[in-house]
Amino acid sequence: MNLNATRQGAMPLSLHPVPEQKNTISDFNGLIEYRQLAGLTVQDKEIKAIIFRSNIRESLFRHIQFSNFTLNRCYLENIVFENCDMRNVCFSHSVITKPIILRRCQVAGMRLMSMHRRMFVFEECTGVGQMLIA
Secondary structure, three states: OOHHHHHOOOOOOOOOOOOOOOOOHHHOEEEEEOOEEEOOEEEOOEEEEEEEOOEEEEEEEEOOEEEEEEEEOOEEEEEEEEOOEOOOEEEEOOEEOOOEEEEOOEOOOOEEEOOOHHHEEEEOOEOHHHOEEO
16 A cells, blocks of 8 residues: 555555446536446536545546636546536645546646656646646
């Protein structure tokens, strides 16, 4: 177990299948706490959600307009964002096992709170120099 993950409040993914794994976007509005979300493919939606102390793995977000999206104290693995507007997205105190890939995204205004920029791969993104890092 990653002790840093435990200290930061994020718990590693279980190796056993979890019956609560959701594959629909309808769960991405409002407050989402203590959930295991795996294998998501989300596209052409507007998302307004706060995800708190949840595990997200092997997920693809494509053509998303984020009204407000906060990932706080989450455990993140194999996440890809393609052609997304990331201006209203905040990554805060989360554990990332593999870098998050952002392809052709608008990232000006994206916030990284206690997160390392090197855990994000920017491929053909605009506004990389205008992110807020604290």
